[in-house]
Amino acid sequence: MNDIEAILSRGSIRKYTSEHVPDQVVSELLEAAMAAPSARNEQPWHFVVINERKILDEIPKFHPYSQMLKQAPLAILICSDEKLERHKDYWVQDCSAATKNLLIAAHAKSLGAVWLGIYPREERVEGMRKLLDIPEHVIPFALISIGYPAERKPPANRFDESRIHYNKW
Numbered sequence: 001m002n003d004i005e006a007i008l009s010r011g012s013i014r015k016y017t018s019e020h021v022p023d024q025v026v027s028e029l030l031e032a033a034m035a036a037p038s039a040r041n042e043q044p045w046h047f048v049v050i051n052e053r054k055i056l057d058e059i060p061k062f063h064p065y066s067q068m069l070k071q072a073p074l075a076i077l078i079c080s081d082e083k084l085e086r087h088k089d090y091w092v093q094d095c096s097a098a099t100k101n102l103l104i105a106a107h108a109k110s111l112g113a114v115w116l117g118i119y120p121r122e123e124r125v126e127g128m129r130k131l132l133d134i135p136e137h138v139i140p141f142a143l144i145s146i147g148y149p150a151e152r153k154p155p156a157n158r159f160d161e162s163r164i165h166y167n168k169w
């Protein structure tokens with residue numbers, strides 16, 4: 001699969017087989033995430049790999065749209081570290097770029113994945129913080145549920161000419 005195919009054929013996958021995701025593959029996903037662009041190359045991110053069943057099962061208790069985690073063998077939490085942030089307020093964009101890289105890499109590696117929003121929902125941010133012992137200067141941003149797919153999705157074609165403007169609005 002080439003890069004553009006990976007982008008155009010990706011879809012959120014919420015059903016997984018029980019197959020284990022090898023550590024080497026997890027490393028490759030993290031390498032792809034950390035290759036993301038960031039403002040002034042600040043890279044304000046941290047990643048928490050969650051592969052313990054009892055921790056994964058706790059998350060749907062405070063995140064209502066994360067039920068697929070009960071089946072997922074793995075999730076990765078993308079966080080921002082205020083202590084690494086020198087250019088205020090860019091961290092959301094930086095962490096979004098890392099999150100999207102990770103999603104595309106998962107798809108390219110024949111995994112299924114879905115982005116689960118954490119920040120800015122206070123109860124989800126605090127829920128993740130408590131569950132994983134995350135310090136106050138670190139903000140849980142997004143969680144990606146990952147596993148080998150047990151469902152297939154046709155590619156969505158969202159190309160829309162009406163959203164494109166040349167030179168002026």
Ligand SMILES: Cc1cc2nc3c(=O)[nH]c(=O)nc-3n(C[C@H](O)[C@H](O)[C@H](O)COP(=O)(O)O)c2cc1C
Nearest residue numbers: 010011012013014065066114115116117118153156
């Ligand atoms: C910021 C953000 C938060 C999201 N949160 C959730 C979520 O909590 N639960 C979920 O099942 N999907 C979540 N999604 C996935 C979207 O529902 C999905 O990307 C969208 O419906 C488009 O479908 P596609 O990913 O298959 O193209 C989220 C996506 C984004 C970008």
